[in-house]
Amino acid sequence: MVVDLKATNSCHIITQVVDILSSALDPPPGDHRVSISNIVCDPLTLDRASSIGDPRTPPCGRSHTAVMTKRVFVDHAETMRMDCSGRTIVVTGGSSGIGRSIALTAAERGANVVVADLEQSPREGGTPTTEAVRDTGSESEFVNADVTDLEDLRRAAEVASELDGTFDAWVNNAGYGATDELTKTDAENWERSIETNLTGVYHGCLTAVESMLANGGGSIVNIASGAGVIGFLNSASYSAAKGGVIALTQQVAVDYAADGIRVNAVSPGFTDTEMLRQDTHDGTESYAEKKTPMRRTGTPEEVADTVVFLVSDSASFITGENVRVDGGYTVQ
Template sequence: MDIRFDGRTIIVTGAASGIGLAIAERLAESGARVIVSDIDQAAAEAAAERIGHGALARACDVSKPEAVEALVDFAVTETGALHGIVNNAGIGGAQAATGDYPLDSWDKVIGVNLSGVFYGTRYGIAAMRKTGGGVVVNIASILGSVGFANSVAYVAAKHGVVGLTKSAALEHAGDNIRVNAIGPAFIHTPLIDEHLDDATQQALAQMHAMKRLGKPSEVADLCCYLLSDQASFITGSYHLVDGGYTAQ
């Protein structure tokens, strides 16, 4: 299937590495003008240079609504319109049982992983209405549908992203705007290599029916499909990329 995004501007948050970078690269290769957003400007610029194809860099702390509004305004000012946004930026947070969970970590995780997705969806939709339509893809997680011990803030936020996605899809179908979510399982990214040893990675792999971690490209492929015209009748959906994790 030949998917093209020629003439379209698409924002990807958290795009300096991992899943976000894979999505941004695939979109740019397919003709999109990509706005590479990350909390670190230098990292965003390095990623945009690597991606090429006219990609632009813009720092953004997605937990701050004014920063997300400015990001969307930047995309429209620099390219003339916004056609899509991928709300990918996220953090893990503290590991602790709910009864002991640090309040500061709760606030930070909810701020980035849930409020940040809301801000991107809200301001993205406002801009895409002026374009005549568009697509929002929210990167949730398998933990948007199942629990995981000692990760209450992350799980709560990702469940919230799935609900937000469904509500926004119902509300804005009439604006020719589609809104979908993706639920990756454990994906092999540089962050995994940095923080987890081989034994821990292997243990995580065994939690999936396919007995391996996912690849960023496998999430990127689905994301690009959902952003494309080939998915024109898909909205309000939550799509798993989980190697059978949630089927068990």
């Protein structure tokens, strides 16, 4: 549900107006996203989308008349049919970053989750994903798995089947981010990037399809990247691998659509994770905030919401798509 409200008031009390509007709406229980956009002050025009606690006010400090449009997005599980109760989902690379958020978002929707990763501890610190999933009331198991080893992923599929008799969804999220321009890309970096980011997805798709053919279908989501859609600076091996993920997604989707298996890709833009902070070139974060039309990096939760939508019944007629979650970066 989207509700547009307009209010006229002085800039210095915009936050109070937003609070009043939020209380007045009284949306149903569920997840709520609130953003402020089109804050217009004469003579200063500010186009801004921000969290509810961070509205922008005129730097002059004077009280101007402002027109504020407040959009409230109510994401309600029952309304959107994004309930994952009774489903089991395998998430590769699910210990940290985007994968961790996917696992937790799915669990909050009622799914059981198998985390397949090389490390159980999150790169960002904190409780292991499996424990956090169990805290939601869902079941979860960790499988030490290297996506470049097909047998490791087949073992993860077996663990998932033991949880609930079968599994309904598989998310190929594990990735390797170190990359550079072509003349600085050595054979070791090329091979590791292709093996992890592309061959790992091939292994995951193969494992998932093998099981889903026997169980009447399911949903696969491959985490690609905006780097696979357009050329990213200093990203030869990474862009090549992620472009391959998008092509593989479309091909597998066509081959197995009649078998009840849906296959989609999600291409995040610059996302606030340890991979962005630690595995990329100096200055990447500031570059991302400057060059992304929405003037910020994405959050893992925003990517996770898209993935859970794609594995849910809400996306029952969607397959072969590449959904870009990048703040407009790849459409410039």
